[in-house]
Amino acid sequence: MNRVDLKIVLLGNAMVGKTSLMQRYVHDSFNGNRPYQNTIGTVFAAKQVQVNGVSLVMGIWDTAGSEKYDAMTRTYYRGAKAAIVCYDITKFSTFQRAKHWVRELRSIEENCKVYLCATKKDLCDEGFVSDDPDLQNTVEKYARGTQTKLFITSSKTGENVDKLFDEIVQDFVSNPENLQQVEEAIVLSRKPEKRYCCTVI
Amino acid sequence: MYSTKTPTLRIDEADLKCKNGCGFYGNAEWEGYCSKCHREHLQKRRAQAERTSHSQVSDTDNINRSLSAGSHKEEKKVQQEKKYKLLNISFRKPTAKVQGYQELYHELLKDNPDLEKIKAENRDLLLYIAKTPIEKDVRKCIHSFVVDILQNKDIKRIEELSEITQNFYHVFGKRLENSTKYADIPSDIKEKLLDYVERYAMTLLYRILFCPPFTSDEEKDLAIQKRIRQLNWVSGKNLECRIHETSSEVRELVYTSITDLLNMDSAKAPQEKLACVIHCCRNIFLLLQQSVDGPASADEFLPALIFIVLKANPARLKSNINFITRFCNASRLMTGEGGYYFTNLCCAVSFIENLTAESLNMAEKDFNAYMSGECVPANTWESALMICESLHFMCEDITLLDDLQAKNADIMKQAEELKNKMIEFKEKIKEDVSKVIERTPLLISHSQRIPTNLDSEDFESYQLPPPIIPQIYPHSIGDNVNSGVMTDLSSDLMRTSLVEDSVTPSPTFDFPSLIGDDSLEASKGEDETSLISLDTQSDVALGESQLFKKHMTDSLIDESPTLEANLCPPVLKPISSEDYHGFTIQGSNIPTIPCNTGDSSTADLDSDNYSSYYQNM
Numbered sequence: 001m002n003r004v005d006l007k008i009v010l011l012g013n014a015m016v017g018k019t020s021l022m023q024r025y026v027h028d029s030f031n032g033n034r035p036y037q038n039t040i041g042t043v044f045a046a047k048q049v050q051v052n053g054v055s056l057v058m059g060i061w062d063t064a065g066s067e068k069y070d071a072m073t074r075t076y077y078r079g080a081k082a083a084i085v086c087y088d089i090t091k092f093s094t095f096q097r098a099k100h101w102v103r104e105l106r107s108i109e110e111n112c113k114v115y116l117c118a119t120k121k122d123l124c125d126e127g128f129v130s131d132d133p134d135l136q137n138t139v140e141k142y143a144r145g146t147q148t149k150l151f152i153t154s155s156k157t158g159e160n161v162d163k164l165f166d167e168i169v170q171d172f173v174s175n176p177e178n179l180q181q182v183e184e185a186i187v188l189s190r191k192p193e194k195r196y197c198c199t200v201i
Numbered sequence: 202m203y204s205t206k207t208p209t210l211r212i213d214e215a216d217l218k219c220k221n222g223c224g225f226y227g228n229a230e231w232e233g234y235c236s237k238c239h240r241e242h243l244q245k246r247r248a249q250a251e252r253t254s255h256s257q258v259s260d261t262d263n264i265n266r267s268l269s270a271g272s273h274k275e276e277k278k279v280q281q282e283k284k285y286k287l288l289n290i291s292f293r294k295p296t297a298k299v300q301g302y303q304e305l306y307h308e309l310l311k312d313n314p315d316l317e318k319i320k321a322e323n324r325d326l327l328l329y330i331a332k333t334p335i336e337k338d339v340r341k342c343i344h345s346f347v348v349d350i351l352q353n354k355d356i357k358r359i360e361e362l363s364e365i366t367q368n369f370y371h372v373f374g375k376r377l378e379n380s381t382k383y384a385d386i387p388s389d390i391k392e393k394l395l396d397y398v399e400r401y402a403m404t405l406l407y408r409i410l411f412c413p414p415f416t417s418d419e420e421k422d423l424a425i426q427k428r429i430r431q432l433n434w435v436s437g438k439n440l441e442c443r444i445h446e447t448s449s450e451v452r453e454l455v456y457t458s459i460t461d462l463l464n465m466d467s468a469k470a471p472q473e474k475l476a477c478v479i480h481c482c483r484n485i486f487l488l489l490q491q492s493v494d495g496p497a498s499a500d501e502f503l504p505a506l507i508f509i510v511l512k513a514n515p516a517r518l519k520s521n522i523n524f525i526t527r528f529c530n531a532s533r534l535m536t537g538e539g540g541y542y543f544t545n546l547c548c549a550v551s552f553i554e555n556l557t558a559e560s561l562n563m564a565e566k567d568f569n570a571y572m573s574g575e576c577v578p579a580n581t582w583e584s585a586l587m588i589c590e591s592l593h594f595m596c597e598d599i600t601l602l603d604d605l606q607a608k609n610a611d612i613m614k615q616a617e618e619l620k621n622k623m624i625e626f627k628e629k630i631k632e633d634v635s636k637v638i639e640r641t642p643l644l645i646s647h648s649q650r651i652p653t654n655l656d657s658e659d660f661e662s663y664q665l666p667p668p669i670i671p672q673i674y675p676h677s678i679g680d681n682v683n684s685g686v687m688t689d690l691s692s693d694l695m696r697t698s699l700v701e702d703s704v705t706p707s708p709t710f711d712f713p714s715l716i717g718d719d720s721l722e723a724s725k726g727e728d729e730t731s732l733i734s735l736d737t738q739s740d741v742a743l744g745e746s747q748l749f750k751k752h753m754t755d756s757l758i759d760e761s762p763t764l765e766a767n768l769c770p771p772v773l774k775p776i777s778s779e780d781y782h783g784f785t786i787q788g789s790n791i792p793t794i795p796c797n798t799g800d801s802s803t804a805d806l807d808s809d810n811y812s813s814y815y816q817n818m
């Protein structure tokens with residue numbers, strides 16, 4: 001069984017629900033009822049899934065969203081294969097920040113696929129009105145224009161959360177480049193093996 | 202979720218695509234290529250450049266190294282920097298030496314307590330694989346990797362060494378999964394093996410790969426250290442980090458996390474260093490939990506970590522970060538918890554490096570005042586933490602001093618040993634010499650006879666009339682017949698006294714003054730004009746200084762007879778000449794003789810003549 005690492009970063013303003021999203025996916029829990037929640041903070045999670053005969057180790061990284069740390073965010077998404085850019089469906093300003101990350105990811109981390117994720121859909125369903133009524137439209141237009149996949153999720157109900165991560169895994173596995181590495185490595189392993197023999201005899 | 206409608210924000214896709222036409226998106230930063238094509242493009246260009254200026258590169262490299270070494274010496278003021286140089290001398294010297302890699306390999310293996318520790322810690326694992334083909338294979342893999350690094354350490358750049366290392370981890374990981382040798386072992390053992398191999402190889406190569414002299418790691422260490430010291434006034438409030446410093450429990454956790462972070466420098470293997478970072482970060486989460494109620498988020502964690510880094514000011518921070526980045530198994534950094542915390546540490550460091558008044562939410566003026574040291578923080582606990590840093594430095598200094606003391610003691614011990622050896626050697630030589638003397642007493646008596654022998658060669662010269670004889674002659678000037686008898690008699694009488702003379706040089710010959718006198722050369726010309734002079738001193742002076750040198754090298758005992766012989770001719774000549782015309786006529790010939798005596802060869806010749814003459818007689 002081949003082991004492949006998949007690094008996923010979560011980006012978004014503070015309080016948009018990044019941690020909740022991760023908790024929902026990894027531990028299938030939300031806020032108070034967190035049976036798996038350890039006492040330590042929940043900023044990192046690893047989850048292993050089997051897809052197409054490949055053992056995929058997902059490392060999910062929560063990040064500091066404050067603008068103060070903008071300059072360092074690059075360090076976070078270095079080597080990431082997927083980025084979930086979150087915005088709060090009820091707050092227009094969080095979408096503005098989301099656009100900034102999409103732009104930056106596109107320009108800096110070429111091999112990182114970007115996913116737009118609206119959070120707190122349940123609030124919307126409950127009739128909570130966003131501070132910008134046209135937000136949903138704007139986002140959809142933007143997503144189409146930049147060819148970014150958009151998911152509207154709720155960590156509270158778990159709606160669309162698994163769908164989002166499944167999509168990420170599928171996209172990752174379907175890109176031959178990501179699995180190519182594995183084959184390359186096998187070829188590489190042959191060459192030095194011969195050398196080991198040479199050095200010993 | 203995809204729409205078929207024409208998007209309003211659409212950018213022309215062709216502009217976004219890679220210049221190479223590979224179908225991926227391009228980017229202005231990558232000269233219009235996509236990342237993959239750009240990398241290939243760069244590699245091609247780099248390869249070209251390297252081919253054309255390979256020799257130059259190594260030259261300039263050397264210059265750069267020596268330059269950086271030179272500029273180092275200039276920044277002597279800060280005590281810390283001095284300390285680093287001391288440290289570096291101790292661990293850079295061996296790498297600078299030109300050594301066969303095998304020698305170096307042995308040196309690295311020998312007396313390495315860290316390696317022993319790793320072996321002890323992994324005893325169960327090693328027992329599990331002991332005496333199986335796996336053990337042999339693991340050893341083989343490590344060996345070939347270490348040799349690879351040792352052979353390339355001076356030729357390749359650190360990035361390439363890192364690549365070799367990462368490739369090794371990857372290949373070994375694949376080998377564990379695909380090779381039939383490892384088919385039977387459970388996957389948890391495989392994981393442990395992979396970890397063990399990394400730990401062992403990196404600990405072994407630590408001295409070579411940590412802060413190597415051909416990188417700028419050291420300068421960066423000093424820069425960040427200086428920067429952090431400048432920022433020691435930054436408080437938790439400035440960073441908007443919520444640490445409840447009033448709680449003693451929280452304070453205790455702050456100290457623990459600082460210690461954890463400081464421990465990173467003394468750990469060797471990358472995963473051990475990473476473990477220190479993990480400990481530190483977990484403690485930060487614990488203290489945040491105490492401070493913020495409930496689990497902390499990334500937005501609370503990062504400022505707290507920055508705070509801890511600022512207060513800890515860890516030694517060789519950049520070197521440690523670079524070492525982990527380059528030589529820690531990349532997969533561990535990518536998806537492991539350690540990798541996450543490590544990335545946060547990198548972020549914290551980069552925040553500290555780029556920190557401005559704005560990022561601390563304070564006025565430019567206040568910021569500058571703090572930076573220049575005009576203002577000092579009012580918070581007592583924060584100030585106490587500053588002392589914490591100083592205490593840490595003191596500890597480091599103490600260990601450094603201990604180290605130096607140990608070295609000093611060692612040197613003293615070796616010096617003492619050397620002294621004893623010298624004394625021993627002296628005694629031995631003395632003993633040997635006295636033994637030889639005891640063993641060959643005849644040789645000594647023989648050597649005592651040597652002057653006698655030398656004299657016996659000139660034995661006939663004793664029969665020569667002594668210099669006093671001229672005093673005798675005047676009495677018998679007219680009495681030619683008696684003169685021969687007289688000479689014989691007087692020579693017999695004088696012989697004993699002459700032997701004595703030959704043993705103790707005549708006090709009238711003051712050689713040192715003759716030789717040391719530079720005026721001899723100067724007076725030479727003058728002497729040539731005064732050939733007639735009967736003065737023996739000037740006659741002798743006429744002779745080449747070589748003659749005197751020869752005399753000096755010979756024993757003084759030889760001196761007198763030769764001189765005696767030289768002095769003799771004037772006296773003897775009358776007798777030697779067959780047609781003897783009496784002393785009066787002979788006397789007119791005397792002045793010419795000193796001229797000949799000046800030349801040693803003629804002097805010898807003369808003495809030969811004399812001996813033959815005496816034989817004839």
Ligand SMILES: Nc1nc2c(ncn2[C@@H]2O[C@H](COP(=O)(O)OP(=O)(O)O)[C@@H](O)[C@H]2O)c(=O)[nH]1
Pocket residue numbers: 012013014015016017018019020021031119120121122123153154155156157498500
């Ligand atoms: N109703 C609702 N609340 C949410 C949802 N996701 C997050 N929240 C709340 O939003 C707040 C911030 O969430 P958190 O995950 O800590 O945000 P982060 O700062 O981005 O990590 C918390 O009080 C959550 O309970 C959601 O899907 N629905």
Ligand SMILES: [Mg+2]
Pocket residue numbers: 018019020062498499500
């Ligand atoms: Mg969070």
